[in-house]
Amino acid sequence: MITCVKFGKDSSAAFVSHLDLIRVFERAMRRASLPLSFTQGFSPRPKMVFAHALGVGITSSGEYLDVTLEKELPSEVIFQRLKEALPEHFPLYDVVNLPDSVTPAMAAITHASYVFQNQEEERLLEINFLDSLIYTRTKKGKVVAEDLKPHISLIEKTASGVRIIARAGSQKNVRPSAILSALEISAQTRIHREDIYIEKEGCFITPLMRS
Amino acid sequence: MLTYQDLCERYLDKIEKPGRYIGAELNSVHKENDLEKLSARVCLAFPDVYEVGMSHFGLKILYHIANKKPEYWAERVFAPWPDMEKVMKEEQVPLLTLESSTPLKAMDLIGFTLQYELSYTNILHMLRLADLDVWRKNRKDSDPLVIAGGPCAFNPEPLADFFDAFVIGDGEEVFAEILDILKKEKSKAKRLELFSKLPGVYLPDQYTVLYNEDDTIKAISPQKRVKKAVVKDLDLADYPTDPVVPYIQTVHDRVNVEVFRGCLRGCRFCQAGMIYRPTRERSTEKVKKLIFSTLATTGYEEVSLTSLSTADYSELKCLVPDLMDIFEPERISLSLPSLRIDSFSVDLAKEIEKVKKTGLTFAPEAGSQRLRDLINKNVTEKDLLDTAEAAFANGWTHIKLYFMIGLPTETDEDILAIAALGKKVREIGRRYTKKGMVTVSTSSFVPKSHTPFQWFDQETRDELRRKQFLLKDNLRGPGLQFNWSDPEASYLEAVFARGDRRLSAVIAYAEERGAFFDSWHEFFKPEIWEEGFKVFDIDPDFYATRAKAKEEVLPWDLIDSGVNKHFLWSEWQKALQGEITQDCRDVGCTGCGVCRDLDVDIVLRGEINK
Ligand code: SF4
Numbered sequence: 001m002i003t004c005v006k007f008g009k010d011s012s013a014a015f016v017s018h019l020d021l022i023r024v025f026e027r028a029m030r031r032a033s034l035p036l037s038f039t040q041g042f043s044p045r046p047k048m049v050f051a052h053a054l055g056v057g058i059t060s061s062g063e064y065l066d067v068t069l070e071k072e073l074p075s076e077v078i079f080q081r082l083k084e085a086l087p088e089h090f091p092l093y094d095v096v097n098l099p100d101s102v103t104p105a106m107a108a109i110t111h112a113s114y115v116f117q118n119q120e121e122e123r124l125l126e127i128n129f130l131d132s133l134i135y136t137r138t139k140k141g142k143v144v145a146e147d148l149k150p151h152i153s154l155i156e157k158t159a160s161g162v163r164i165i166a167r168a169g170s171q172k173n174v175r176p177s178a179i180l181s182a183l184e185i186s187a188q189t190r191i192h193r194e195d196i197y198i199e200k201e202g203c204f205i206t207p208l209m210r211s
Numbered sequence: 212m213l214t215y216q217d218l219c220e221r222y223l224d225k226i227e228k229p230g231r232y233i234g235a236e237l238n239s240v241h242k243e244n245d246l247e248k249l250s251a252r253v254c255l256a257f258p259d260v261y262e263v264g265m266s267h268f269g270l271k272i273l274y275h276i277a278n279k280k281p282e283y284w285a286e287r288v289f290a291p292w293p294d295m296e297k298v299m300k301e302e303q304v305p306l307l308t309l310e311s312s313t314p315l316k317a318m319d320l321i322g323f324t325l326q327y328e329l330s331y332t333n334i335l336h337m338l339r340l341a342d343l344d345v346w347r348k349n350r351k352d353s354d355p356l357v358i359a360g361g362p363c364a365f366n367p368e369p370l371a372d373f374f375d376a377f378v379i380g381d382g383e384e385v386f387a388e389i390l391d392i393l394k395k396e397k398s399k400a401k402r403l404e405l406f407s408k409l410p411g412v413y414l415p416d417q418y419t420v421l422y423n424e425d426d427t428i429k430a431i432s433p434q435k436r437v438k439k440a441v442v443k444d445l446d447l448a449d450y451p452t453d454p455v456v457p458y459i460q461t462v463h464d465r466v467n468v469e470v471f472r473g474c475l476r477g478c479r480f481c482q483a484g485m486i487y488r489p490t491r492e493r494s495t496e497k498v499k500k501l502i503f504s505t506l507a508t509t510g511y512e513e514v515s516l517t518s519l520s521t522a523d524y525s526e527l528k529c530l531v532p533d534l535m536d537i538f539e540p541e542r543i544s545l546s547l548p549s550l551r552i553d554s555f556s557v558d559l560a561k562e563i564e565k566v567k568k569t570g571l572t573f574a575p576e577a578g579s580q581r582l583r584d585l586i587n588k589n590v591t592e593k594d595l596l597d598t599a600e601a602a603f604a605n606g607w608t609h610i611k612l613y614f615m616i617g618l619p620t621e622t623d624e625d626i627l628a629i630a631a632l633g634k635k636v637r638e639i640g641r642r643y644t645k646k647g648m649v650t651v652s653t654s655s656f657v658p659k660s661h662t663p664f665q666w667f668d669q670e671t672r673d674e675l676r677r678k679q680f681l682l683k684d685n686l687r688g689p690g691l692q693f694n695w696s697d698p699e700a701s702y703l704e705a706v707f708a709r710g711d712r713r714l715s716a717v718i719a720y721a722e723e724r725g726a727f728f729d730s731w732h733e734f735f736k737p738e739i740w741e742e743g744f745k746v747f748d749i750d751p752d753f754y755a756t757r758a759k760a761k762e763e764v765l766p767w768d769l770i771d772s773g774v775n776k777h778f779l780w781s782e783w784q785k786a787l788q789g790e791i792t793q794d795c796r797d798v799g800c801t802g803c804g805v806c807r808d809l810d811v812d813i814v815l816r817g818e819i820n821k
Contacts, residue, residue: 012216016233016458017459023458026512027456027509027512029510030506042568043568044542056229085510087236089235188220
């Protein structure tokens with residue numbers, strides 16, 4: 001059985017890197033006495049995969065991980081135990097048990113939604129009127145230019161900042177820092193990931209809704 | 212005032228590991244800064260980077276002792292990495308505590324851990340970043356008290372002019388009393404006066420040192436010696452079962468349970484083996500209780516049974532299988548640092564590798580039997596070869612051997628014996644597997660205070676380097692690896708390990724000129740130190756490479772570790788004769804004096820493991 005866990009990261013947890021996150025959750029699950037299952041080999045690791053890495057410094061209310069438990073437990077039980085065990089900086093939102101056959105969240109996700117908060121919100125909103133948004137970086141000594149515009153699905157003003165929904169995942173991934181860099185915005189920006197999605201038949205579903 | 216959180220957010224791209232400064236880790240303690248409720252705020256400081264400092268358990272013990280009482284709040288601070296230091300300076304933010312981002316200046320007391328000599332400049336650096344004067348005499352009455360403890364406090368003299376007080380020996384009980392004094396008394400002078408009555412507390416400004424023409428010490432006055440503090444029964448000592456669990460990977464990130472303190476094997480080079488005497492074991496019931504409650508509050512996947520020589524724990528034979536029965540299905544690994552060179556240790560290693568495969572390291576310390584007898588390392592070549600045989604036969608393919616270079620009376624023959632031993636072990640390995648591999652690691656021997664070798668003149672750096680090359684040239688070939696350490700750093704360590712008060716000026720000078728993180732190879736700048744010694748007309752060889760006379764007053768003579776100087780001298784003489792001294796647990800008291808002097812007993816819980 002695969003258990004999908006939805007959690008968040010507050011402003012302290014934002015500095016916990018993706019690699020460190022694995023330890024945070026392994027230990028939380030151990031404290032919660034959840035029956036982890038492990039990989040074979042010289043140094044066994046728990047079978048746990050995060051849906052999508054989040055850059056250091058970014059807060060979130062939509063992170064997911066798939067964990068394989070050795071014994072089936074009701075999702076409410078897992079939720080209760082894990083909620084108690086997680087450090088307060090990682091709010092727990094939901095736990096859903098899914099069949100073994102689901103596509104791993106890591107492979108399935110296609111989009112992510114971010115909210116940017118800074119002094120330059122107008123410039124972010126202007127992306128709507130641009131034909132292209134060129135992001136250049138050096139890759140193995142060569143300068144590579146890429147148009148991000150086609151990979152951005154939505155830009156809108158919200159009460160807390162500018163929301164941008166862009167491609168995410170293994171196929172195509174637009175990092176929020178790439179958008180800032182393409183606009184040459186260097187002002188201090190708070191970035192919050194609202195959620196990550198799987199595009200399915202023209203609709204967005206979250207990894208919890210996989211079947 | 213900006214907090215660490217603000218700094219990390221603002222300078223996200225400039226700070227490599229913000230996780231070092233979060234301070235909101237699981238089990239970290241946050242209290243309300245309510246002056247009605249809090250009677251004392253202290254900061255526990257470790258003069259190295261977070262990952263190193265958070266691996267030392269002493270700090271976690273003191274953190275727990277203070278924070279379990281509602282009226283005290285202990286926070287932590289570590290040496291900020293240069294990237295963080297730079298932004299703190301830019302923003303004019305002084306050094307802050309991790310938990311609440313409070314300037315260190317607002318504390319009642321700052322307590323440093325002295326774990327190694329090459330961290331001394333970091334202490335001064337941290338004080339300066341905290342906007343405090345490094346010199347005790349220049350600090351104001353309103354400034355926090357600055358104290359220190361840990362193994363290097365057994366020769367506190369090079370730091371004497373910086374600290375208000377040192378705690379010598381086991382800190383648990385003394386620290387609790389220090390906190391109570393902070394609560395009762397608010398004036399610095401009164402507080403110090405009360406501190407001075409506690410066991411193990413040394414106030415350096417109450418002592419005067421007089422020197423002879425030849426720079427040796429004429430007298431230390433008053434003659435009253437400071438006896439180390441000692442915890443008699445570890446079962447009754449405070450021990451945290453809810454230690455802070457770091458978010459970022461630290462050097463040792465696991466449940467640590469100290470199974471005993473002290474060691475009576477009597478290796479003559481080993482300071483820890485002398486200053487933490489006698490052996491006091493924790494009972495297995497207590498050890499198990501500590502392990503399981505800590506696992507429940509931390510979720511760690513590894514447990515380490517710590518001590519100076521864990522295979523000597525008298526109940527280990529029963530404890531390890533008991534633990535493994537529970538750990539194996541849970542995939543919790545057990546680690547036993549400091550294995551002995553015997554088949555018992557290989558059996559243990561085999562038992563614990565059921566969960567996680569680990570490497571095997573053995574420490575013969577010296578290559579020849581003559582030299583092993585001299586240092587009182589009770590191990591024969593046959594022991595080592597038999598142990599290696601057992602290890603390879605049980606599936607290990609790689610063995611690490613640890614030696615010291617520069618031991619007293621060492622000749623080239625002794626060095627070549629290291630190479631020969633390494634090769635013999637490799638040959639055994641090759642009989643079992645083509646992949647058979649031996650790594651020989653060496654460090655330069657640093658004579659330490661309170662040991663039988665405290666009179667010994669350390670070998671010169673040139674000689675150490677020559678011997679390293681000799682060994683390297685003779686350790687070539689497939690399946691052999693050689694590691695060594697920088698003699699330059701060992702030399703400086705030797706200067707401070709047996710230094711006196713006159714060195715304070717040099718440390719301050721070097722720090723002002725940029726010496727910092729000296730124990731990190733990439734930051735170590737020997738030129739600065741050389742210059743410092745010249746400026747103050749101090750010959751570092753006087754401390755490191757000069758043999759000391761029997762009647763000489765040594766800078767640390769005012770510290771009483773309980774082991775008497777006559778015993779150390781007779782051990783030194785016996786060493787030169789090649790005579791060994793057996794473990795007093797086997798043959799009865801050999802007269803080191805600690806039990807009588809400190810009114811403490813050896814505590815064993817079971818039969819001695821042979
Ligand atoms: S006083 Fe005697 S019994 Fe006690 S530790 Fe020293 S040698 Fe051993």
